[in-house]
Amino acid sequence: MxxxxxxxxxxxxxxxxxxxxxxxxxxxxxxxxxxxxxxxxxxxxxxxxxxxxxxxxxxxxxxxxxxxxxxxxxxxxxxxxxxxxxxxxxxxxxxxxxxxxxxxxxxxxxxQSRLDDVEDELFRFGRIVAASPDLRRALTGPSLPAEGKRALLNELIGGKVAPSTLRLLAQLVTHSRGRSLDGGLEEFGGLAAEQRQRLVAVVRSAIALSEEHKQRLAAWLRASFGRDVHLNVEVDPRVLGGFSIRIGDEIIDTSIAGRIEEVRRRLAG
Structure with a gap:
Protein backbone atom coordinates (compact mmCIF):
# COMPACT_ATOMS: atom_id res chain seq x y z
CA MET A 1 0.00 0.00 0.00
CA GLN A 112 -1.96 -21.37 21.66
CA SER A 113 1.87 -21.31 21.34
CA ARG A 114 1.49 -22.61 17.77
CA LEU A 115 2.62 -19.68 15.62
CA ASP A 116 5.85 -21.49 14.71
CA ASP A 117 3.71 -24.45 13.63
CA VAL A 118 1.59 -22.20 11.40
CA GLU A 119 4.64 -20.77 9.63
CA ASP A 120 6.10 -24.23 9.07
CA GLU A 121 2.79 -25.72 7.95
CA LEU A 122 2.12 -22.98 5.40
CA PHE A 123 5.56 -23.54 3.92
CA ARG A 124 5.26 -27.33 3.88
CA PHE A 125 1.83 -27.15 2.28
CA GLY A 126 3.35 -25.09 -0.51
CA ARG A 127 5.93 -27.81 -1.11
CA ILE A 128 3.21 -30.49 -1.14
CA VAL A 129 1.18 -28.58 -3.72
CA ALA A 130 4.27 -27.93 -5.83
CA ALA A 131 4.90 -31.68 -6.00
CA SER A 132 1.30 -32.52 -6.96
CA PRO A 133 -0.08 -30.84 -10.10
CA ASP A 134 -3.42 -32.63 -9.67
CA LEU A 135 -3.84 -31.24 -6.16
CA ARG A 136 -2.89 -27.74 -7.34
CA ARG A 137 -5.50 -27.91 -10.11
CA ALA A 138 -8.18 -29.12 -7.71
CA LEU A 139 -7.48 -26.34 -5.19
CA THR A 140 -6.99 -23.48 -7.65
CA GLY A 141 -9.12 -24.43 -10.65
CA PRO A 142 -12.81 -23.66 -11.27
CA SER A 143 -13.97 -27.30 -11.30
CA LEU A 144 -14.46 -27.48 -7.52
CA PRO A 145 -16.76 -24.97 -5.79
CA ALA A 146 -15.57 -23.24 -2.63
CA GLU A 147 -17.23 -25.75 -0.31
CA GLY A 148 -15.67 -28.61 -2.26
CA LYS A 149 -12.25 -27.06 -1.81
CA ARG A 150 -12.85 -26.65 1.92
CA ALA A 151 -13.92 -30.31 2.12
CA LEU A 152 -10.80 -31.40 0.25
CA LEU A 153 -8.59 -29.40 2.63
CA ASN A 154 -10.33 -30.93 5.64
CA GLU A 155 -9.84 -34.40 4.23
CA LEU A 156 -6.15 -33.80 3.55
CA ILE A 157 -5.01 -31.89 6.63
CA GLY A 158 -7.93 -31.56 9.04
CA GLY A 159 -6.71 -32.43 12.54
CA LYS A 160 -3.11 -32.60 11.30
CA VAL A 161 -2.31 -28.88 11.38
CA ALA A 162 -3.04 -25.97 13.70
CA PRO A 163 -6.61 -24.63 13.42
CA SER A 164 -5.18 -21.28 12.31
CA THR A 165 -3.29 -22.96 9.46
CA LEU A 166 -6.46 -24.61 8.18
CA ARG A 167 -8.30 -21.28 8.47
CA LEU A 168 -5.64 -19.45 6.44
CA LEU A 169 -5.40 -22.13 3.77
CA ALA A 170 -9.17 -22.21 3.39
CA GLN A 171 -9.17 -18.47 2.75
CA LEU A 172 -6.44 -18.81 0.13
CA VAL A 173 -8.02 -21.62 -1.86
CA THR A 174 -11.59 -20.31 -1.74
CA HIS A 175 -10.79 -16.63 -2.33
CA SER A 176 -7.59 -16.26 -4.35
CA ARG A 177 -8.30 -12.52 -4.88
CA GLY A 178 -6.12 -12.53 -8.00
CA ARG A 179 -3.12 -14.20 -6.32
CA SER A 180 -1.40 -17.42 -7.21
CA LEU A 181 -1.48 -20.01 -4.43
CA ASP A 182 2.29 -19.67 -4.06
CA GLY A 183 2.01 -15.90 -3.79
CA GLY A 184 -0.75 -16.17 -1.19
CA LEU A 185 1.22 -18.63 0.92
CA GLU A 186 4.24 -16.34 0.85
CA GLU A 187 2.10 -13.31 1.75
CA PHE A 188 0.37 -15.03 4.67
CA GLY A 189 3.66 -16.54 5.86
CA GLY A 190 5.21 -13.07 5.86
CA LEU A 191 2.33 -11.67 7.92
CA ALA A 192 2.73 -14.54 10.38
CA ALA A 193 6.42 -13.70 10.75
CA GLU A 194 5.61 -10.03 11.29
CA GLN A 195 3.66 -10.92 14.43
CA ARG A 196 7.03 -11.34 16.14
CA GLN A 197 8.85 -8.88 13.92
CA ARG A 198 10.76 -11.71 12.29
CA LEU A 199 12.19 -12.15 8.82
CA VAL A 200 11.50 -15.32 6.84
CA ALA A 201 14.46 -17.07 5.21
CA VAL A 202 13.87 -19.75 2.59
CA VAL A 203 16.89 -22.06 2.77
CA ARG A 204 17.62 -24.51 -0.04
CA SER A 205 20.09 -27.23 0.87
CA ALA A 206 21.21 -30.45 -0.80
CA ILE A 207 20.65 -32.34 2.46
CA ALA A 208 18.40 -31.94 5.50
CA LEU A 209 19.90 -29.63 8.12
CA SER A 210 20.26 -30.84 11.68
CA GLU A 211 18.69 -28.83 14.50
CA GLU A 212 22.16 -27.68 15.52
CA HIS A 213 22.91 -26.41 12.01
CA LYS A 214 19.53 -24.63 11.88
CA GLN A 215 20.19 -22.90 15.19
CA ARG A 216 23.68 -21.81 14.10
CA LEU A 217 22.36 -20.54 10.77
CA ALA A 218 19.49 -18.67 12.46
CA ALA A 219 21.94 -17.08 14.92
CA TRP A 220 24.22 -15.98 12.07
CA LEU A 221 21.32 -14.47 10.12
CA ARG A 222 20.00 -12.75 13.25
CA ALA A 223 23.41 -11.17 13.80
CA SER A 224 23.62 -10.17 10.11
CA PHE A 225 20.14 -8.66 9.77
CA GLY A 226 19.54 -7.46 13.32
CA ARG A 227 16.21 -9.29 13.60
CA ASP A 228 15.02 -12.78 14.45
CA VAL A 229 14.76 -15.02 11.40
CA HIS A 230 12.37 -17.92 10.84
CA LEU A 231 13.90 -20.66 8.66
CA ASN A 232 11.90 -22.52 6.03
CA VAL A 233 14.25 -25.29 4.85
CA GLU A 234 13.76 -26.99 1.50
CA VAL A 235 15.89 -30.01 0.53
CA ASP A 236 16.86 -29.69 -3.14
CA PRO A 237 19.49 -32.07 -4.62
CA ARG A 238 20.14 -29.58 -7.43
CA VAL A 239 21.95 -27.36 -4.92
CA LEU A 240 24.85 -29.90 -5.01
CA GLY A 241 26.66 -28.59 -1.94
CA GLY A 242 26.35 -25.72 0.53
CA PHE A 243 23.04 -23.87 0.56
CA SER A 244 21.24 -20.80 -0.73
CA ILE A 245 19.15 -18.41 1.34
CA ARG A 246 16.44 -16.01 0.16
CA ILE A 247 15.22 -13.27 2.49
CA GLY A 248 12.85 -11.01 0.61
CA ASP A 249 14.73 -9.86 -2.49
CA GLU A 250 18.15 -10.68 -1.05
CA ILE A 251 19.86 -13.95 -1.94
CA ILE A 252 22.89 -15.47 -0.19
CA ASP A 253 24.25 -18.33 -2.26
CA THR A 254 27.07 -20.54 -0.96
CA SER A 255 26.09 -23.56 -3.06
CA ILE A 256 28.33 -25.23 -5.61
CA ALA A 257 25.58 -24.79 -8.20
CA GLY A 258 25.50 -21.07 -7.42
CA ARG A 259 29.27 -20.75 -7.83
CA ILE A 260 29.14 -22.60 -11.16
CA GLU A 261 26.41 -20.26 -12.39
CA GLU A 262 28.44 -17.23 -11.27
CA VAL A 263 31.46 -18.48 -13.26
CA ARG A 264 29.23 -18.99 -16.28
CA ARG A 265 27.93 -15.42 -16.06
CA ARG A 266 31.44 -14.02 -15.80
CA LEU A 267 32.62 -16.06 -18.80
CA ALA A 268 29.59 -14.95 -20.81
CA GLY A 269 30.33 -11.35 -19.96
Missing amino acids: RGLSRASLAEVEERFNGVAGAADLGTLADELFAVADLFDREHGLRRSLSDPSVPAAQKAQAARVLLDGKVSPATVSTVESAVGAKWSRAGDLPDVLERLGVVAACAEAES
Missing part, protein backbone atom coordinates in the same frame (compact mmCIF):
# COMPACT_ATOMS: atom_id res chain seq x y z
CA ARG A 2 1.12 3.51 -0.72
CA GLY A 3 0.81 6.97 0.76
CA LEU A 4 -2.68 7.63 2.08
CA SER A 5 -3.55 3.93 2.44
CA ARG A 6 -0.42 3.21 4.46
CA ALA A 7 -1.31 5.91 6.99
CA SER A 8 -4.91 4.67 7.16
CA LEU A 9 -3.72 1.10 7.69
CA ALA A 10 -1.80 2.17 10.79
CA GLU A 11 -4.92 3.85 12.21
CA VAL A 12 -7.17 0.86 11.51
CA GLU A 13 -4.61 -1.55 12.99
CA GLU A 14 -4.55 0.52 16.19
CA ARG A 15 -8.34 0.27 16.47
CA PHE A 16 -8.19 -3.44 15.67
CA ASN A 17 -5.57 -4.05 18.37
CA GLY A 18 -7.82 -2.32 20.87
CA VAL A 19 -10.74 -4.73 20.30
CA ALA A 20 -8.95 -7.96 19.36
CA GLY A 21 -7.64 -8.65 22.86
CA ALA A 22 -11.09 -9.39 24.24
CA ALA A 23 -12.40 -11.14 21.11
CA ASP A 24 -12.59 -14.78 20.05
CA LEU A 25 -9.70 -14.54 17.59
CA GLY A 26 -10.73 -17.45 15.39
CA THR A 27 -14.23 -16.02 14.99
CA LEU A 28 -12.79 -12.56 14.35
CA ALA A 29 -10.55 -13.94 11.60
CA ASP A 30 -13.40 -15.80 9.91
CA GLU A 31 -15.71 -12.79 10.05
CA LEU A 32 -13.12 -10.37 8.67
CA PHE A 33 -12.44 -12.78 5.82
CA ALA A 34 -16.18 -12.98 5.13
CA VAL A 35 -16.58 -9.18 5.07
CA ALA A 36 -13.53 -8.77 2.82
CA ASP A 37 -15.01 -11.34 0.44
CA LEU A 38 -18.37 -9.54 0.52
CA PHE A 39 -16.72 -6.25 -0.43
CA ASP A 40 -14.83 -8.02 -3.23
CA ARG A 41 -18.09 -9.39 -4.68
CA GLU A 42 -20.26 -6.30 -4.23
CA HIS A 43 -18.46 -3.62 -6.23
CA GLY A 44 -21.09 -0.95 -5.63
CA LEU A 45 -21.00 -1.51 -1.88
CA ARG A 46 -17.21 -1.38 -1.85
CA ARG A 47 -17.14 1.86 -3.83
CA SER A 48 -19.72 3.56 -1.64
CA LEU A 49 -18.00 2.53 1.60
CA SER A 50 -14.57 3.66 0.37
CA ASP A 51 -15.73 6.89 -1.30
CA PRO A 52 -13.59 9.70 0.21
CA SER A 53 -16.31 12.28 -0.53
CA VAL A 54 -18.74 10.56 1.86
CA PRO A 55 -18.35 11.57 5.55
CA ALA A 56 -16.63 8.91 7.65
CA ALA A 57 -19.45 8.84 10.21
CA GLN A 58 -22.01 8.19 7.48
CA LYS A 59 -20.01 5.26 6.10
CA ALA A 60 -19.44 3.84 9.58
CA GLN A 61 -23.18 4.01 10.24
CA ALA A 62 -23.90 2.20 6.98
CA ALA A 63 -21.44 -0.55 7.90
CA ARG A 64 -23.00 -0.86 11.35
CA VAL A 65 -26.51 -1.25 9.89
CA LEU A 66 -25.20 -3.82 7.40
CA LEU A 67 -23.35 -5.98 9.94
CA ASP A 68 -24.88 -5.44 13.37
CA GLY A 69 -26.31 -8.70 14.74
CA LYS A 70 -24.61 -10.75 12.02
CA VAL A 71 -21.02 -10.61 13.25
CA SER A 72 -19.26 -10.01 16.56
CA PRO A 73 -18.90 -6.49 18.04
CA ALA A 74 -15.12 -6.66 17.46
CA THR A 75 -15.68 -7.23 13.74
CA VAL A 76 -18.25 -4.41 13.53
CA SER A 77 -15.82 -2.04 15.27
CA THR A 78 -12.94 -3.00 12.96
CA VAL A 79 -15.03 -2.61 9.81
CA GLU A 80 -16.39 0.75 11.01
CA SER A 81 -12.81 1.93 11.45
CA ALA A 82 -11.82 0.63 8.01
CA VAL A 83 -14.69 2.22 6.08
CA GLY A 84 -14.19 5.50 7.96
CA ALA A 85 -10.57 5.71 6.83
CA LYS A 86 -9.37 7.12 3.49
CA TRP A 87 -7.85 4.77 0.91
CA SER A 88 -5.81 5.40 -2.21
CA ARG A 89 -8.03 2.96 -4.12
CA ALA A 90 -11.28 1.17 -3.33
CA GLY A 91 -9.59 -2.25 -3.48
CA ASP A 92 -7.45 -1.38 -0.47
CA LEU A 93 -10.51 -1.67 1.79
CA PRO A 94 -11.03 -5.45 1.40
CA ASP A 95 -7.25 -5.92 1.29
CA VAL A 96 -6.97 -4.39 4.76
CA LEU A 97 -9.82 -6.44 6.18
CA GLU A 98 -8.29 -9.67 4.87
CA ARG A 99 -4.91 -8.64 6.25
CA LEU A 100 -6.44 -8.11 9.69
CA GLY A 101 -8.15 -11.49 9.39
CA VAL A 102 -4.73 -13.06 8.85
CA VAL A 103 -3.36 -11.15 11.85
CA ALA A 104 -6.27 -12.41 13.99
CA ALA A 105 -5.63 -16.01 12.91
CA CYS A 106 -1.93 -15.63 13.72
CA ALA A 107 -2.76 -14.08 17.10
CA GLU A 108 -4.97 -17.10 17.77
CA ALA A 109 -2.03 -19.38 16.98
CA GLU A 110 0.28 -17.30 19.16
CA SER A 111 -2.15 -17.59 22.08
Whole structure:
Protein backbone atom coordinates (compact mmCIF):
# COMPACT_ATOMS: atom_id res chain seq x y z
CA MET A 1 0.00 0.00 0.00
CA ARG A 2 1.12 3.51 -0.72
CA GLY A 3 0.81 6.97 0.76
CA LEU A 4 -2.68 7.63 2.08
CA SER A 5 -3.55 3.93 2.44
CA ARG A 6 -0.42 3.21 4.46
CA ALA A 7 -1.31 5.91 6.99
CA SER A 8 -4.91 4.67 7.16
CA LEU A 9 -3.72 1.10 7.69
CA ALA A 10 -1.80 2.17 10.79
CA GLU A 11 -4.92 3.85 12.21
CA VAL A 12 -7.17 0.86 11.51
CA GLU A 13 -4.61 -1.55 12.99
CA GLU A 14 -4.55 0.52 16.19
CA ARG A 15 -8.34 0.27 16.47
CA PHE A 16 -8.19 -3.44 15.67
CA ASN A 17 -5.57 -4.05 18.37
CA GLY A 18 -7.82 -2.32 20.87
CA VAL A 19 -10.74 -4.73 20.30
CA ALA A 20 -8.95 -7.96 19.36
CA GLY A 21 -7.64 -8.65 22.86
CA ALA A 22 -11.09 -9.39 24.24
CA ALA A 23 -12.40 -11.14 21.11
CA ASP A 24 -12.59 -14.78 20.05
CA LEU A 25 -9.70 -14.54 17.59
CA GLY A 26 -10.73 -17.45 15.39
CA THR A 27 -14.23 -16.02 14.99
CA LEU A 28 -12.79 -12.56 14.35
CA ALA A 29 -10.55 -13.94 11.60
CA ASP A 30 -13.40 -15.80 9.91
CA GLU A 31 -15.71 -12.79 10.05
CA LEU A 32 -13.12 -10.37 8.67
CA PHE A 33 -12.44 -12.78 5.82
CA ALA A 34 -16.18 -12.98 5.13
CA VAL A 35 -16.58 -9.18 5.07
CA ALA A 36 -13.53 -8.77 2.82
CA ASP A 37 -15.01 -11.34 0.44
CA LEU A 38 -18.37 -9.54 0.52
CA PHE A 39 -16.72 -6.25 -0.43
CA ASP A 40 -14.83 -8.02 -3.23
CA ARG A 41 -18.09 -9.39 -4.68
CA GLU A 42 -20.26 -6.30 -4.23
CA HIS A 43 -18.46 -3.62 -6.23
CA GLY A 44 -21.09 -0.95 -5.63
CA LEU A 45 -21.00 -1.51 -1.88
CA ARG A 46 -17.21 -1.38 -1.85
CA ARG A 47 -17.14 1.86 -3.83
CA SER A 48 -19.72 3.56 -1.64
CA LEU A 49 -18.00 2.53 1.60
CA SER A 50 -14.57 3.66 0.37
CA ASP A 51 -15.73 6.89 -1.30
CA PRO A 52 -13.59 9.70 0.21
CA SER A 53 -16.31 12.28 -0.53
CA VAL A 54 -18.74 10.56 1.86
CA PRO A 55 -18.35 11.57 5.55
CA ALA A 56 -16.63 8.91 7.65
CA ALA A 57 -19.45 8.84 10.21
CA GLN A 58 -22.01 8.19 7.48
CA LYS A 59 -20.01 5.26 6.10
CA ALA A 60 -19.44 3.84 9.58
CA GLN A 61 -23.18 4.01 10.24
CA ALA A 62 -23.90 2.20 6.98
CA ALA A 63 -21.44 -0.55 7.90
CA ARG A 64 -23.00 -0.86 11.35
CA VAL A 65 -26.51 -1.25 9.89
CA LEU A 66 -25.20 -3.82 7.40
CA LEU A 67 -23.35 -5.98 9.94
CA ASP A 68 -24.88 -5.44 13.37
CA GLY A 69 -26.31 -8.70 14.74
CA LYS A 70 -24.61 -10.75 12.02
CA VAL A 71 -21.02 -10.61 13.25
CA SER A 72 -19.26 -10.01 16.56
CA PRO A 73 -18.90 -6.49 18.04
CA ALA A 74 -15.12 -6.66 17.46
CA THR A 75 -15.68 -7.23 13.74
CA VAL A 76 -18.25 -4.41 13.53
CA SER A 77 -15.82 -2.04 15.27
CA THR A 78 -12.94 -3.00 12.96
CA VAL A 79 -15.03 -2.61 9.81
CA GLU A 80 -16.39 0.75 11.01
CA SER A 81 -12.81 1.93 11.45
CA ALA A 82 -11.82 0.63 8.01
CA VAL A 83 -14.69 2.22 6.08
CA GLY A 84 -14.19 5.50 7.96
CA ALA A 85 -10.57 5.71 6.83
CA LYS A 86 -9.37 7.12 3.49
CA TRP A 87 -7.85 4.77 0.91
CA SER A 88 -5.81 5.40 -2.21
CA ARG A 89 -8.03 2.96 -4.12
CA ALA A 90 -11.28 1.17 -3.33
CA GLY A 91 -9.59 -2.25 -3.48
CA ASP A 92 -7.45 -1.38 -0.47
CA LEU A 93 -10.51 -1.67 1.79
CA PRO A 94 -11.03 -5.45 1.40
CA ASP A 95 -7.25 -5.92 1.29
CA VAL A 96 -6.97 -4.39 4.76
CA LEU A 97 -9.82 -6.44 6.18
CA GLU A 98 -8.29 -9.67 4.87
CA ARG A 99 -4.91 -8.64 6.25
CA LEU A 100 -6.44 -8.11 9.69
CA GLY A 101 -8.15 -11.49 9.39
CA VAL A 102 -4.73 -13.06 8.85
CA VAL A 103 -3.36 -11.15 11.85
CA ALA A 104 -6.27 -12.41 13.99
CA ALA A 105 -5.63 -16.01 12.91
CA CYS A 106 -1.93 -15.63 13.72
CA ALA A 107 -2.76 -14.08 17.10
CA GLU A 108 -4.97 -17.10 17.77
CA ALA A 109 -2.03 -19.38 16.98
CA GLU A 110 0.28 -17.30 19.16
CA SER A 111 -2.15 -17.59 22.08
CA GLN A 112 -1.96 -21.37 21.66
CA SER A 113 1.87 -21.31 21.34
CA ARG A 114 1.49 -22.61 17.77
CA LEU A 115 2.62 -19.68 15.62
CA ASP A 116 5.85 -21.49 14.71
CA ASP A 117 3.71 -24.45 13.63
CA VAL A 118 1.59 -22.20 11.40
CA GLU A 119 4.64 -20.77 9.63
CA ASP A 120 6.10 -24.23 9.07
CA GLU A 121 2.79 -25.72 7.95
CA LEU A 122 2.12 -22.98 5.40
CA PHE A 123 5.56 -23.54 3.92
CA ARG A 124 5.26 -27.33 3.88
CA PHE A 125 1.83 -27.15 2.28
CA GLY A 126 3.35 -25.09 -0.51
CA ARG A 127 5.93 -27.81 -1.11
CA ILE A 128 3.21 -30.49 -1.14
CA VAL A 129 1.18 -28.58 -3.72
CA ALA A 130 4.27 -27.93 -5.83
CA ALA A 131 4.90 -31.68 -6.00
CA SER A 132 1.30 -32.52 -6.96
CA PRO A 133 -0.08 -30.84 -10.10
CA ASP A 134 -3.42 -32.63 -9.67
CA LEU A 135 -3.84 -31.24 -6.16
CA ARG A 136 -2.89 -27.74 -7.34
CA ARG A 137 -5.50 -27.91 -10.11
CA ALA A 138 -8.18 -29.12 -7.71
CA LEU A 139 -7.48 -26.34 -5.19
CA THR A 140 -6.99 -23.48 -7.65
CA GLY A 141 -9.12 -24.43 -10.65
CA PRO A 142 -12.81 -23.66 -11.27
CA SER A 143 -13.97 -27.30 -11.30
CA LEU A 144 -14.46 -27.48 -7.52
CA PRO A 145 -16.76 -24.97 -5.79
CA ALA A 146 -15.57 -23.24 -2.63
CA GLU A 147 -17.23 -25.75 -0.31
CA GLY A 148 -15.67 -28.61 -2.26
CA LYS A 149 -12.25 -27.06 -1.81
CA ARG A 150 -12.85 -26.65 1.92
CA ALA A 151 -13.92 -30.31 2.12
CA LEU A 152 -10.80 -31.40 0.25
CA LEU A 153 -8.59 -29.40 2.63
CA ASN A 154 -10.33 -30.93 5.64
CA GLU A 155 -9.84 -34.40 4.23
CA LEU A 156 -6.15 -33.80 3.55
CA ILE A 157 -5.01 -31.89 6.63
CA GLY A 158 -7.93 -31.56 9.04
CA GLY A 159 -6.71 -32.43 12.54
CA LYS A 160 -3.11 -32.60 11.30
CA VAL A 161 -2.31 -28.88 11.38
CA ALA A 162 -3.04 -25.97 13.70
CA PRO A 163 -6.61 -24.63 13.42
CA SER A 164 -5.18 -21.28 12.31
CA THR A 165 -3.29 -22.96 9.46
CA LEU A 166 -6.46 -24.61 8.18
CA ARG A 167 -8.30 -21.28 8.47
CA LEU A 168 -5.64 -19.45 6.44
CA LEU A 169 -5.40 -22.13 3.77
CA ALA A 170 -9.17 -22.21 3.39
CA GLN A 171 -9.17 -18.47 2.75
CA LEU A 172 -6.44 -18.81 0.13
CA VAL A 173 -8.02 -21.62 -1.86
CA THR A 174 -11.59 -20.31 -1.74
CA HIS A 175 -10.79 -16.63 -2.33
CA SER A 176 -7.59 -16.26 -4.35
CA ARG A 177 -8.30 -12.52 -4.88
CA GLY A 178 -6.12 -12.53 -8.00
CA ARG A 179 -3.12 -14.20 -6.32
CA SER A 180 -1.40 -17.42 -7.21
CA LEU A 181 -1.48 -20.01 -4.43
CA ASP A 182 2.29 -19.67 -4.06
CA GLY A 183 2.01 -15.90 -3.79
CA GLY A 184 -0.75 -16.17 -1.19
CA LEU A 185 1.22 -18.63 0.92
CA GLU A 186 4.24 -16.34 0.85
CA GLU A 187 2.10 -13.31 1.75
CA PHE A 188 0.37 -15.03 4.67
CA GLY A 189 3.66 -16.54 5.86
CA GLY A 190 5.21 -13.07 5.86
CA LEU A 191 2.33 -11.67 7.92
CA ALA A 192 2.73 -14.54 10.38
CA ALA A 193 6.42 -13.70 10.75
CA GLU A 194 5.61 -10.03 11.29
CA GLN A 195 3.66 -10.92 14.43
CA ARG A 196 7.03 -11.34 16.14
CA GLN A 197 8.85 -8.88 13.92
CA ARG A 198 10.76 -11.71 12.29
CA LEU A 199 12.19 -12.15 8.82
CA VAL A 200 11.50 -15.32 6.84
CA ALA A 201 14.46 -17.07 5.21
CA VAL A 202 13.87 -19.75 2.59
CA VAL A 203 16.89 -22.06 2.77
CA ARG A 204 17.62 -24.51 -0.04
CA SER A 205 20.09 -27.23 0.87
CA ALA A 206 21.21 -30.45 -0.80
CA ILE A 207 20.65 -32.34 2.46
CA ALA A 208 18.40 -31.94 5.50
CA LEU A 209 19.90 -29.63 8.12
CA SER A 210 20.26 -30.84 11.68
CA GLU A 211 18.69 -28.83 14.50
CA GLU A 212 22.16 -27.68 15.52
CA HIS A 213 22.91 -26.41 12.01
CA LYS A 214 19.53 -24.63 11.88
CA GLN A 215 20.19 -22.90 15.19
CA ARG A 216 23.68 -21.81 14.10
CA LEU A 217 22.36 -20.54 10.77
CA ALA A 218 19.49 -18.67 12.46
CA ALA A 219 21.94 -17.08 14.92
CA TRP A 220 24.22 -15.98 12.07
CA LEU A 221 21.32 -14.47 10.12
CA ARG A 222 20.00 -12.75 13.25
CA ALA A 223 23.41 -11.17 13.80
CA SER A 224 23.62 -10.17 10.11
CA PHE A 225 20.14 -8.66 9.77
CA GLY A 226 19.54 -7.46 13.32
CA ARG A 227 16.21 -9.29 13.60
CA ASP A 228 15.02 -12.78 14.45
CA VAL A 229 14.76 -15.02 11.40
CA HIS A 230 12.37 -17.92 10.84
CA LEU A 231 13.90 -20.66 8.66
CA ASN A 232 11.90 -22.52 6.03
CA VAL A 233 14.25 -25.29 4.85
CA GLU A 234 13.76 -26.99 1.50
CA VAL A 235 15.89 -30.01 0.53
CA ASP A 236 16.86 -29.69 -3.14
CA PRO A 237 19.49 -32.07 -4.62
CA ARG A 238 20.14 -29.58 -7.43
CA VAL A 239 21.95 -27.36 -4.92
CA LEU A 240 24.85 -29.90 -5.01
CA GLY A 241 26.66 -28.59 -1.94
CA GLY A 242 26.35 -25.72 0.53
CA PHE A 243 23.04 -23.87 0.56
CA SER A 244 21.24 -20.80 -0.73
CA ILE A 245 19.15 -18.41 1.34
CA ARG A 246 16.44 -16.01 0.16
CA ILE A 247 15.22 -13.27 2.49
CA GLY A 248 12.85 -11.01 0.61
CA ASP A 249 14.73 -9.86 -2.49
CA GLU A 250 18.15 -10.68 -1.05
CA ILE A 251 19.86 -13.95 -1.94
CA ILE A 252 22.89 -15.47 -0.19
CA ASP A 253 24.25 -18.33 -2.26
CA THR A 254 27.07 -20.54 -0.96
CA SER A 255 26.09 -23.56 -3.06
CA ILE A 256 28.33 -25.23 -5.61
CA ALA A 257 25.58 -24.79 -8.20
CA GLY A 258 25.50 -21.07 -7.42
CA ARG A 259 29.27 -20.75 -7.83
CA ILE A 260 29.14 -22.60 -11.16
CA GLU A 261 26.41 -20.26 -12.39
CA GLU A 262 28.44 -17.23 -11.27
CA VAL A 263 31.46 -18.48 -13.26
CA ARG A 264 29.23 -18.99 -16.28
CA ARG A 265 27.93 -15.42 -16.06
CA ARG A 266 31.44 -14.02 -15.80
CA LEU A 267 32.62 -16.06 -18.80
CA ALA A 268 29.59 -14.95 -20.81
CA GLY A 269 30.33 -11.35 -19.96
